[in-house]
Amino acid sequence: MTAAPARSTAAPRVPRSVLWVSGLGLGAVLALALAVAVGGARPVPGLAAAGPVVDWGRPVAALAARIAAVGTVGALLFAGFLLPDPGSAAWRRAVRAAAGGALA
Numbered sequence: 001m002t003a004a005p006a007r008s009t010a011a012p013r014v015p016r017s018v019l020w021v022s023g024l025g026l027g028a029v030l031a032l033a034l035a036v037a038v039g040g041a042r043p044v045p046g047l048a049a050a051g052p053v054v055d056w057g058r059p060v061a062a063l064a065a066r067i068a069a070v071g072t073v074g075a076l077l078f079a080g081f082l083l084p085d086p087g088s089a090a091w092r093r094a095v096r097a098a099a100g101g102a103l104a
Contacts, residue, residue, distance in 0.1 A: 032063050064104070072101035 036059050047054075079086075079094035 028063060028067070029060075032059055035059075068101045068104035071104075072098045075101060 036056060042055065075094050075098035079091050079098065083091045083094060085091060
């Protein structure tokens with residue numbers, strides 16, 4: 001009689017790059033929340049009473065747009081100058097990453 005193989009109950013490991021990106025994103029959000037809390041959310045010009053969601057959401061949306069813009073430009077520069085063969089699999093991945101950042 002053969003014994004069944006032992007199954008591992010350990011959780012799968014998360015790649016280090018995912019942890020770094022998650023940590024940086026969380027740090028950016030916390031820094032933005034601290035800056036808005038300390039500096040005060042400015043009201044939107046032209047609107048009498050936009051409300052706290054708009055006052056706090058506008059800096060968050062601006063941060064997201066800047067991060068997407070940096071990712072787009074970085075991916076395009078990587079594809080254009082650092083990858084030797086336009087049309088390779090790595091080049092296509094870099095261009096798709098730039099397109100995803102541009103859509104954001």
